[in-house]
Amino acid sequence: MPNDASLLIVEDEPKIARLMADYLQTNGFAVTTLEDGEAVMPWLEQHAPALILLDLMLPGVDGLTLCREIRQHYPHIAIIMVTAKVEEVDRLLGLELGADDYICKPFSPREVVARVKAVLRRSQATDAATQGPPPSPVTLNDDGWQALANGQDIGLTAVEFQLLRVMMHAPGRIFSREQLMDHMYRDNRIVSERTVDSHVKKLRKKIADVLPEQDIIRSVYGVGYKYQPEG
Known part of the structure; x- marks a missing residue:
């Protein structure tokens, strides 16, 4: 899989955002970072990332709310939630929210890259398998x-x-x-x-x-x- 996909990192801690961005860019991904939840939906109106790394705790609009809104308006964008709250994992992957995966802080940058690649592979395989299906009844x-x-x-x-x-x-x-x-x-x-x-x-x-x-x-x-x- 070519690593030229566009990614969005939504993270209000600059050091963590920079760390993830550096590793992902080194692996060939085009990366944009945002630190305020309120900026995400307006940004998505103008851009189409393949995947979003979405922090749970954000200023403006929290990650759970954003995940729900993104799923509603942009169902084909993959989402990996980033959280320090392990007890929220079931909710993050709960299908009413629709996150594709999660990463718990603290994490290894290599883990981030591996999970991004894995989710994108699954997403692309799903798109290929479901291309042109009839609408849901x-x-x-x-x-x-x-x-x-x-x-x-x-x-x-x-x-x-x-x-x-x-x-x-x-x-x-x-x-x-x-x-x-x-x-x-x-x-x-x-x-x-x-x-x-x-x-x-x-x-x-x-x-x-x-x-x-x-x-x-x-x-x-x-x-x-x-x-x-x-x-």
Whole structure:
């Protein structure tokens, strides 16, 4: 893979930003650095980086908010979150945010280069594999907590919407019932696996009422569930 991709580093600590930029430039990448979260979205209106190294804690707009906005407006840009908060890792990779990978501080500059190359390889492979697919039969409206099929509101509950959103953001990935419970219930309440099965059953029925020809929520015996659109 040629290392001529354009990268954006969003980091408010100048020494860390410079260190990452130097190593990445040495490896052939074109690098831009920004230190304020508020500058990111305006910059992206004029530029198209292949990957963003995004710090979690930023002035102006925090990294989690930026990750969500970038995913919404620029879904093909790869994102690696940089954080000193190990307890946030699950959220960073949580599919409602859509980060492709994470790096924990303190880190080795060589690790940064290796992870950037790995994420770009995966991103390019995914783009090649999915070039020209039919549009997804279901779209999500996060602001209104709506799932739409052929423009029609499926009528999901909040829990069903969250369940569908988690799976839709990683098509083909199999989620265990425990993983789905963690995303569905942020208050750590204790629920049984049968509760997840019940929600999935209702979700599948509501989708089938609108899309009777497509089985897009698949069960994997003994493992869990996945979102697998046809085509």
